[in-house]
Amino acid sequence: MKLWKKILIALLALAVVGIGLVFYEIYVPTKKMESEMKTYVQLTKEEQDEFVITLMEETIFEFKNPEESQAFQDMMNNDPEVRQAGIDWGRSACARVIVNSEDIFSGLSSEDKAAYYAEEEEYEQRYDRFKALVKQNPSIDFED
Numbered sequence: 001m002k003l004w005k006k007i008l009i010a011l012l013a014l015a016v017v018g019i020g021l022v023f024y025e026i027y028v029p030t031k032k033m034e035s036e037m038k039t040y041v042q043l044t045k046e047e048q049d050e051f052v053i054t055l056m057e058e059t060i061f062e063f064k065n066p067e068e069s070q071a072f073q074d075m076m077n078n079d080p081e082v083r084q085a086g087i088d089w090g091r092s093a094c095a096r097v098i099v100n101s102e103d104i105f106s107g108l109s110s111e112d113k114a115a116y117y118a119e120e121e122e123y124e125q126r127y128d129r130f131k132a133l134v135k136q137n138p139s140i141d142f143e144d
Helices: 003-040 045-060 066-078 080-099 110-121 123-135
Strands: none
Touching: 003 045, 003 080, 045 066, 045 080, 066 080, 080 110, 080 123, 110 123
16 A cells, blocks of 8 residues: 555544544533533522533633632622623623524423523623723633
8 A cells, every 4th residue: 555545544533533632622511511501491480500510610610810819709699780781791602502503492481481592692792891890800800
């Protein structure tokens, strides 16, 4: 077998592995999030708000240093305006997943569909408001 054929086969094998890894990195977290959103739609509004805060604390914000992480935690716990803006943005983010999941969205009532769709529509405005409030704290380097 000629060298160029061996190189081509090796490149094809690497491409297949690469595509598989990319698919895995996208598919698995999406399915996990959809599973969490199936639970989320069954919660009361207060439980959903707590879910959003917990999700933010655990997964969304990864800061470069512990001091920055602590400053963010302090803002979320001690500043009602920042906390509410975070909850609002988080609810919009959850609504975005729900609206874009045919499996979840199709099982909702018309009233719930309209409510989640309305929350999803406000995603950008809510994100901008939350980001602006967090950036007011000089201890936090909030990057997009």
